[in-house]
Amino acid sequence: MKFSKEGILKRVKEVRERACGSQHGSRAALARLLNINYNTLKTYEEETVNLEFLQLLSEKTGTDLYWLLFGEERSKKPQQTVFLERKSVTFPARWSRA
Numbered sequence: 001m002k003f004s005k006e007g008i009l010k011r012v013k014e015v016r017e018r019a020c021g022s023q024h025g026s027r028a029a030l031a032r033l034l035n036i037n038y039n040t041l042k043t044y045e046e047e048t049v050n051l052e053f054l055q056l057l058s059e060k061t062g063t064d065l066y067w068l069l070f071g072e073e074r075s076k077k078p079q080q081t082v083f084l085e086r087k088s089v090t091f092p093a094r095w096s097r098a
Helices: 005-020 026-034 038-046 051-061 065-070
Strands: 079-084 087-092
Touching (some): 005 051, 005 065, 026 038, 026 051, 051 065
Antiparallel strands (some): 079 087
C-alpha cells in the first residue's frame, strides 16, 4: 500500500473520466455534480490533495475512498480480532502472527 500525491491526482482524473467522460466539458460536468467551482476541481485534479474533496468525490460517484487514496481495493480477506486489555481491535488477517 503506497500513498502518493501523483497517484491520487491520477485517480481523481480517472474518476472524472469514468463519471463524466473524457471529452471537453467533463470537468465542468463533474464540478456541477459535486457542487464546487470549476477552478477548485481543476486544482484538486492537477495540484492539491484535499481529503474533504476526496470524501465528497467518493460519496457522489460511488468510488471507494480507499482506492482513491491508495490505488488498491480493500482486502477481502477475513480479519482477525485481537483482545488487548479488554478492548477489541480488529486487524487484517495478513497481520496475524500465526
